[in-house]
Structures are given as C-alpha cells and as structure tokens.
Amino acid sequence: MPAADRALAPADVPPLTAARLLPAIGVALSAVLLFGLYDQPVRPGGYLLLVVSLGAAFVLDRPLFQDLLLIAIGITIVSLVSVEADISYLNILVLGTVFTLAVLVPFLIDRLVYRRRTIRFPWRSGQKWEPWERSYLISVPFLGWLILPFYFITSEVYLNWPAVEAPDEIARLFVGVNAVGTWDELFFICTCYALLLRHFRPLVANILQAIIFVSFLWELGYQAWGPALTIPFALLQGFIFTRTRSLTFVLIVHLLFDLAVFLVIVHAHNPGLLPIFLVPSP
Template identity: 55%
Template sequence: MSAGAATTDNDEGRFAARPAWSRLLAAALVSTSAIALFGLQERWIGYTLIVAGLAVAAVVDRALLRHLLLIAAGLVVISTMSLEADLSNAAMARFAITLSAAVALPYAISRMWYREDVIKFPVRTGNRWSGFEYGYLAVVVVAGYLILPVYFLGSGAYRNWPDIAGADEIVRLFIGVNAVGLWDELFFICVVFALLRHHFPFWQANVLQAVVFVSFLWELGYRGWGPLLTVPFALLQGYIFARTRSLPYVVTVHLTFDLVIFGILVHAYNPELANVFLTDPR
C-alpha cells in the first residue's frame, strides 16, 4: 500500500480508498495494453504499455507492482497466440494450453511465491440463490434471445466464426464456446478483477478489468458494434461477482448467455437448424 493511504478491509483484500493518480495510472497502463494486444493486435505497443505501467508501479507502490506483474504475465501468455476462432484439433489444443497457462501462472506465483490467497475460485459459498439472482438470470436469457440475433446476424459478426457444417463441428463449437466462457470468468474476474480489487475501489477495479475483458472479446470476434454489448456485460459480471461472491453463479450467467450465442451461430450457417430467433433480421 502507498504510505498514508486510507484502507478498508473486505473479503477481496485491502485497497486504498483514494488511490493516488500515479497508482491508478500504473494499473490503467497495464489494463489498456490489452487494447493494443488484442484489439489492435499491435503486440509491441501492448508490451511497451505493460512495461510503462510496471515501471510506474515500481516507483509508487511495490505491493501494486507485485499484482500488476501477475496480470501482465497472463496478458503476455495470451498474446502469444491468435484468438481467431478456429475449430481444428490443433487450434483447440492451443487454446486449451495457452488459456489454461494464463490462469495457472498468476495463481501459482501468487500462492507459491507470494504466499497469499488473493486469487480465489469461490465454488462452495453455502448460499442459495436469491430471488434477485434468479431474476437476473431470467433477464439475461430474455435480453440475449432478443438482442444477440440482431447483432450477430444483422451486423454479420457471425462470420468471425468458421462455417459450422455437420454434427462434428457443431459439437466442437459447443465445447469451444463453453470452455472459453468458463475461462473468461476464471481469468478476468477471479484473477484480473480480484487483484485490482485488492488495491482500488470497486468501480475503478471493475472498469479496468472490463477494458481487458472487452479487448479479448474483440479479437475473439465480437467486433463492429459488439462493444456496446460486451462493455455492459463485462461490467455487470464484475458487479454480480462482487455481490454474490459466487463463481458458479457468474459462470452460469455467462454460459447461459453463451448458449444463446451458440444457437445463433449454428442457425447462421444452418438456417434450418435452431430456427427459433424472432429477431433474426435477415
């Protein structure tokens, strides 16, 4: 922590209630590197922003530096491969290995080197879902069903995914969509958001993780006016996780959303299948 900063204790960790602009600048540089790495696909600009952010943190807050290093490690690992959707055996193996490493490396360093438990995957919370949680899940289903076909089919964004033909490719798509959706929550929420939340107030940490989240989704295929959907989704996932502190719940929300996307992609390339979308603009 910075000397003299007011702190608050909570389950996510200790954070400065009024972080100095220099501390926020350090985190912002590392987070916005994702725009260059994944959005613009300018790797060296992204790496330069990471180095700049770590350099600022090294001067102003060594505790922040330790956690930004973990986030940077994950970002660099992800940046070693293309995120273009590909259902081949080689591509799916590459995704599995690289994305798993992007979560495992920060987690291992945090637990085995730093000897801390900031990165956690809260599965057994012991709490039943509330009426709010069931209601929010229903809203996600309805909103996704009505809005997502307009985006994917109307904008042609579905073409960012490979042509889906045959049962084998449909199964591969289902596995890929769900695996990446699960990984999103493990990395962006349980790693990036949790580490930033340890140092910054909620909304600052949430906006910073959303920058990384949305940049990743852009390269993955959510382009055009996709950020109008992915930005609110990323922010809401951070909010829901902070409210429920339940990984199974945020994963359920995400995979429910992704199930709708899966149906749309199958329908886009095979109009006779999953022909249940009332807002298909084609």
C-alpha cells in the same frame, strides 16, 4: 471479516491516487493494443506500454506492482497466440494450453511466491441466492435470444466464427464457446478483478478489468458494434461477483448467455436449421 472476503472489501483499499491509478490504466490499455489490435502494426506498442506501466508501479507502489505483474503475465501469455475463432482440433489444443497457463501461472505465483490466497475460485459462497439473482438467471437467456440474433446477423459478425454444418463441427463449437466462457470468468473476474480489488474500490477495479475483458472479446470476434453489448456484460459480471462472491453464479450467467451465442452462430450459418429466433438466417 473472513480472510476469503477481504479482497472484496472496499474499506481495505488505500485512497485513490494518480500514482497507483495510472500504472493500472496502462496495464489495462495494453490489452487494447495486444488483443483489440492484434493484426495491427501498433500492436507491439502494447508490450512497451505493459513494461512502462509495470516499471512505474515498481517505483511508486511495490504491492501494486506485484499484482499488476500477475495480470501482465496472464495478458502476455494469451497475447502470444491469436484467439480469433478457430475450432480445428490443433487450435483447440493450443488455446486450451495457453488459456490454462494464463490462469495457472499467476495462481501459482500468488500461492507459492507471494504466499497468499488472493486468486481464488469461490464455487460456493455460503449464501442463498436472493430473488433478484434467480430472476436474473431467467432474464439472461431471454435477453440473449432477443438481442444476439439481431447483433450477429445484421452486423455479420457471425462470419468471424467458422461455418459449422457437420455434427462434429457443431459439437466442437459448443465445447469451444463454453470453454472460453468458463476461462473468461477464471481470468478476468477471479484473477484480474480480484487482484485489482486489493488496490481500488470495486467501481474502478471493475472498469479496469472490463477494458481487458472487452479487448479480448473484440479479438475473439465480438466486433462491429459488439462493445455496446460486451462492455455492459463485463461490468455486470464484475458487479455480480462483488455482490455474490460466487464464481458459480457468474459462470452460470455467462454460460447461459453463451448458449444463446452458440445457437445464434449455428442458426446464422445454417438457414432453417433453428427457426427459433425473430431474426431470420442470412
């Protein structure tokens, strides 16, 4: 098996034990406190849970500790700022820097300190897209068009994103939505999920990365009953990455979905501007 695919091979991972699973669960759940409860007084407990989980992994399983440490570094970097939707030029610069560091620092440690290539960004898998993949690409924007207006407008979570009216504001919202969507795949899938796959079978690794992913999306603004959408989405992205080994494919899926998100936010804030959805503007 080529070295590039080794991290995705379930036969290579050791048997599941509580000694390895519990520290990984702790790291994943720390994201719930650090992202999902960003404005709550219990949030500092996320850092404590992160430290305790890493300490347990250090004692029980040193290779697992090394990989959980990279995930923890990324989580910690992102946790230093609020990721609530804000498209001001200053916030775009701040979040762009933070998100870049959250991917870059674990990547450099993986390459320069650990001397390996676990964190990779496989733009080309070398495989032709199968019929189900092409069909899925068509279904994603349709599902986004059908479901997202109902979710955003009836739950009023569109108010978690700033009102955009001027062309400049709409352009910044478009760039911001797509930039965050791209970063999601680089961090949650190519970093967190890839690292977890070294120690757990895909189902377990996927659930763990989805906990971190969905916690981030909650702070970003996908609240109310948003997890009913974001949990399946996060799990599907991990599953598809396992099947395709292609960052390109999962990124296209994500950006198609985010295109619908962008259009719905504009639609919700600007009645009559985009009369293309079944649910009318508020």
